[in-house]
Amino acid sequence: MDFPSELRRQAAVVERGLDQYLPPADTRPARLHEAMRYSLQAGGKRLRPVLVLATADLFAAQLGAALPAAVAIECLHTYSLIHDDLPCMDNDDLRRGQPTAHRQFDEATALLAGDALLTHAFALLAESYAAQPVLAHALIRELADAAGSRRLIGGQMADLLAEKKDATPAELEFIHLNKTAAMIEAALVLGGLVGGADAAAIATLRRAGHELGLAFQIMDDVLDATADGATLGKTPGKDAKAGKTTFVKLHGLAASRQLAQAHSAAARAAFRELPGDTAFLVALVDSLVIRSS
Ligand code: GRG
Numbered sequence: 001m002d003f004p005s006e007l008r009r010q011a012a013v014v015e016r017g018l019d020q021y022l023p024p025a026d027t028r029p030a031r032l033h034e035a036m037r038y039s040l041q042a043g044g045k046r047l048r049p050v051l052v053l054a055t056a057d058l059f060a061a062q063l064g065a066a067l068p069a070a071v072a073i074e075c076l077h078t079y080s081l082i083h084d085d086l087p088c089m090d091n092d093d094l095r096r097g098q099p100t101a102h103r104q105f106d107e108a109t110a111l112l113a114g115d116a117l118l119t120h121a122f123a124l125l126a127e128s129y130a131a132q133p134v135l136a137h138a139l140i141r142e143l144a145d146a147a148g149s150r151r152l153i154g155g156q157m158a159d160l161l162a163e164k165k166d167a168t169p170a171e172l173e174f175i176h177l178n179k180t181a182a183m184i185e186a187a188l189v190l191g192g193l194v195g196g197a198d199a200a201a202i203a204t205l206r207r208a209g210h211e212l213g214l215a216f217q218i219m220d221d222v223l224d225a226t227a228d229g230a231t232l233g234k235t236p237g238k239d240a241k242a243g244k245t246t247f248v249k250l251h252g253l254a255a256s257r258q259l260a261q262a263h264s265a266a267a268r269a270a271f272r273e274l275p276g277d278t279a280f281l282v283a284l285v286d287s288l289v290i291r292s293s
Pocket of ligand 1: 077083096
């Protein structure tokens with residue numbers, strides 16, 4: 001398998017899906033729909049939707065069946081980025097190499113574009129899988145749990161609270177498991193559900209997502225401390241400046257890199273327990289630990 005070209009192929013499928021499943025930019029009110037498309041189509045690695053497609057593929061899901069679920073999770077992820085960048089949160093000017101939504105439009109439009117992307121994610125699941133109500137229910141429930149107050153939003157709240165003090169390693173783990181790993185885990189589970197994976201395989205996917213999510217976040221901390229803004233597409237060094245506790249602050253750079261390697265090895269091992277050809281997923285794990293953005 002040629003990993004870079006397979007990744008490009010899957011990411012291109014995602015790009016087409018985003019265009020297909022989002023309301024056209026001239027939908028009334030056009031400013032809102034333009035803002036939704038602006039943030040969604042500003043680039044991004046498309047990690048979560050590619051994980052949905054690749055996992056569904058593993059279980060030989062019908063071609064194209066996983067695309068609405070892949071688009072839904074990217075809509076939800078993008079909403080979280082838009083809101084995270086707002087002045088009341090991280091107050092950032094740069095995201096995905098472009099001005100953040102509130103810089104490009106205005107704060108109220110950015111807030112509403114985030115709200116609309118969040119809502120659209122669930123509408124898309126409900127509509128696209130309406131003919132398979134059991135699957136639709138499972139997908140909606142999975143994404144809602146991962147994005148809710150106990151996981152993504154809870155992780156973000158804990159992150160904001162931790163800015164005021166030094167977080168303990170346990171607090172940092174809570175933040176990362178929920179702010180980062182929850183959506184990566186959900187991507188794998190959505191793909192598994194579309195592919196009809198059984199309960200044991202879903203449990204293995206959750207374990208892989210947990211490990212991959214931690215590896216991904218640790219590398220995010222390493223890159224925040226070491227890479228430049230042009231490479232990252234967002235403002236680097238913000239965590240350190242804000243006095244935030246990160247893996248790098250707690251463990252140092254070398255130990256953080258080792259920790260990321262250990263979690264990615266655990267993710268690879270979990271993927272190898274699954275049926276089918278896991279070469280792409282294993283290579284994707286490897287690429288995330290050596291990534292530069
Ligand atoms: C506002 C509810 C709410 C949540 C915000 C996404 C997020 C939570 C915060 C952004 C800051 C951050 C470091 C989050 C951890 C997850 C993460 C590394 C997100 C960035 O994901 P990438 O690197 O982004 O996959 P692209 O742009 O490539 O999609």
